[in-house]
Amino acid sequence: MADRTFAKFTFFKMDPAWRRRDPVDRAEDKREFLAACDDFAEDRSLRTYSTIGTRGDTDMIVLSQSPNLDDLHTLHVVLGQSGLAKWADTPYSFLCTTRVSAYSDENARPEICVSERKYLFLYPMVKKRSWYALDSDERMRIMKSHIAVGRKYPDISINTTYSYGLDDQEFVVSFEGDDPMDFLDLVQELRYTESSAYTESEIPIFTCLSMSTARALDALDGTAVSSVAAVERT
Amino acid sequence: MADRTFAKFTFFKMDPAWRRRDPVDRAEDKREFLAACDDFAEDRSLRTYSTIGTRGDTDMIVLSQSPNLDDLHTLHVVLGQSGLAKWADTPYSFLCTTRVSAYSDENARPEICVSERKYLFLYPMVKKRSWYALDSDERMRIMKSHIAVGRKYPDISINTTYSYGLDDQEFVVSFEGDDPMDFLDLVQELRYTESSAYTESEIPIFTCLSMSTARALDALDGTAVSSVAAVERT
Amino acid sequence: MADRTFAKFTFFKMDPAWRRRDPVDRAEDKREFLAACDDFAEDRSLRTYSTIGTRGDTDMIVLSQSPNLDDLHTLHVVLGQSGLAKWADTPYSFLCTTRVSAYSDENARPEICVSERKYLFLYPMVKKRSWYALDSDERMRIMKSHIAVGRKYPDISINTTYSYGLDDQEFVVSFEGDDPMDFLDLVQELRYTESSAYTESEIPIFTCLSMSTARALDALDGTAVSSVAAVERT
């Protein structure tokens, strides 16, 4: 197994006009999208999240991962062929990779977002340039106190990925947890750490509901793919 | 009753093309939206505000509350099925929660925006990072003088909610009052307090007219749902 | 008569597709809009400005005033019912009120923009927070020298209104004059005053041609409402 992976967060927002389509057409649009996701997921990691009820500018997020960037290109070509892509915009997109951290002894992760927790909290991050001008001991000291706060919340898992030179942000940070209020308390506590002063930007912030691709698609128009398919086949 | 709640402000802006639809179709679009709101409001809090005449980028705001975030997801899936959602954009969206304040002895509120006052004044807020670097006594001292100004305006109720890590802002602040000029005077007076220097951002600011969901929907096209329904049934 | 008023600047930009409509339909669209304005203006102040030829992002501005905010809501509900609203966007919107100034002895104005001058120069303004941290004598001193520059241009009338807590800006400032080059010279001279350093933002800036609502509507498609109406009736 590869020791690093590319991860791509692709955001979809449906055109309101899509909701005016016939339910059978919408079901077919979703089935084509689902088939592309299922095919990719056979031997690579693909996860889906819904942001309906938490954001207004995006409906669904697909996180696809592969050690081979061309794999992600191919997946998105196929997604673009689906009926859903004919009525969807892509308001955000984050490309990133895993790598060895300068502040821990862990290896680079071959895959991120592997938990079964209910929610994903996701944001792109850029540090101030003054951070990079600190000497390395100073950065290590500051990061250690930052990490110590995180350790007080053992039910929250963190996934840090890197985008330097590949996309607009420097990091894509995602946290998995079952209790959003728990995560809110963690982030508020982090505001008081020294590291917080070195953040240039960490918005937009997405609260995401983790669910199967089929369920996330069903949430787009409140209709289960399977039930319409059944009706259609009769 | 839960001691904290999630609150979701969802903003709707109608596509001008919706106004070209047949009045009977528009009435049906609104009835479906109203039914979804009424259903949610049976055992949870849902309030509606109109911004027609006060803003140009949004027409209506729905504030839904529940201690369970999945409830808000479900409500928005159902709203997305309504005819109105086929012609509406969501230009803003704020997700937040109540919690115990560091600066008062009150408990976390199980519900916000409970008054019968005529107007809601609403904005997302982010503080400068230098605020968080102050020591806690200093923050307490500054907040007390800020709060003292608010106390001079007893006819204005404040609702502070928190969004750290859940959405782009740190706070969603909303005030209820019957006299907008009274609120303007309060905000102007707050500019001269020490706390004001620690505000990074507090726009956009929404002046909202509190009204029933039915009336807010009627304001969208100047037509009462009930009257058109009556015509249609004959 | 009330001693303070709400003022609402509402900006309209026509969808290019509106220009493809039949002239008779466009005339009807404009007549409905005109009727709503005329009705409001019977006992309240409503003025209209054209920005065709001066801006690219807006075509027409309606300034409506009332001491009662609900009046402005009702006007905009009725405007939204007009045919014109089915093809128009609202790229900007400023809500503000008059009030007693801290820097003069005048009462609050019951109405703004009352001159017959040809042009209106309009912008929203936000001051730096450091302005509010000055002591009041210092602010008074700085404002007096600012006001002294204005007095050198007696043919320019100023209208200052306040938006603290009601809308995104702190002030909406509008000047009336017959000679834009005269106003340009005034603004350039103000750059060199001490007050200028305390401006956080004063854009966008709108040069507006004052005209009757009928003429401003006619400018939208170069066609006089009355002439088309006459044709249509024959």
Place this chain on the structure above:
Amino acid sequence: MADRTFAKFTFFKMDPAWRRRDPVDRAEDKREFLAACDDFAEDRSLRTYSTIGTRGDTDMIVLSQSPNLDDLHTLHVVLGQSGLAKWADTPYSFLCTTRVSAYSDENARPEICVSERKYLFLYPMVKKRSWYALDSDERMRIMKSHIAVGRKYPDISINTTYSYGLDDQEFVVSFEGDDPMDFLDLVQELRYTESSAYTESEIPIFTCLSMSTARALDALDGTAVSSVAAVERT
């Protein structure tokens, strides 16, 4: 002849849907636009530039000039009646005037952009407020060294206009030249002058190809108005 003039840069970007129209319809759309321009140009200055191949957000710029602002309003009303306006957006718009410079002995220009050079390099500019706080000798000294750099490039003509209080920028600066690489070298050299530190903003920057209105219109769809007209008339 007037000693000052208003100048209006109006930018046009065609809706991709316009390219789907019938060639005969497109030719008629362009002829109507051309007629409005030719009519204005009979006794006032009107120049046209194409940005196809140099920018992605605009296709064509019309620079119209008159000492009377109402003239520019009227021109844009007539342009709005043309078929082209039914399929065009106006992504940028700059209103400005000529005036006597504080840093030279020249009179205000009655007209700008009078050369026959091939390219126009155009941008709106805003200076930092700290510039205006310098004393006038200091500003004169800094401007003189700035102007000295310009003099090293005699094949580049500069046109400075003013927008204080009339539009968002303070200046609209446009340079005419035959060699873009020459202009690039000039701008790079200006970066090292003291005046450069007082620039708040000088984007967007437009490289424009000067051409007749007819040729600029032909470039919109690669079709000569005259040839289609000929075909249509047969």
Place this chain on the structure above:
Amino acid sequence: MADRTFAKFTFFKMDPAWRRRDPVDRAEDKREFLAACDDFAEDRSLRTYSTIGTRGDTDMIVLSQSPNLDDLHTLHVVLGQSGLAKWADTPYSFLCTTRVSAYSDENARPEICVSERKYLFLYPMVKKRSWYALDSDERMRIMKSHIAVGRKYPDISINTTYSYGLDDQEFVVSFEGDDPMDFLDLVQELRYTESSAYTESEIPIFTCLSMSTARALDALDGTAVSSVAAVERT
């Protein structure tokens, strides 16, 4: 051969509605675009990149080069005549030129992006004005340590171009490489150099897959131009 060249990066994003067109129509749209590119490439440099799977706001980039700016204008007029342009937006556009660097002994390049590497990493850059206020020895010293980091990654080729006065950015920087993770490591290492503190802006950042124009067009809808053409011809 010319010793300097203009380079134009033109970005295309397909309207989702294009994907609803008949496959035969889409194939024709692409063929027309391909023909315009092939024609230009006969005696000038034209390269194509796909960003499907790496960005959400753009699908394809065409890099065209010529020592004659009018050549680029003509190419874009012809591209605008293709069927693809009837359904495409141009979300970004960068115009730039090669020139002699102040920090190396190399001549200006007559052509950029000449390698056969798999990926292009591309971004516009603006330096802080404080950079230009440094004396030239200081700038040379800082650039040499910056360049030294780049030399540690021999498998990454850099292409620096200049846009001063021609477009919004000062530089367009593009790197060619076969391993995105290698490039990420290089960019991260550059953060710690002194030059990094003088960067005002270097976003957006595009990770681009280098491919033939035909393949980049095929990726737009997952269909090979040639195969559809074959079907169509039968």
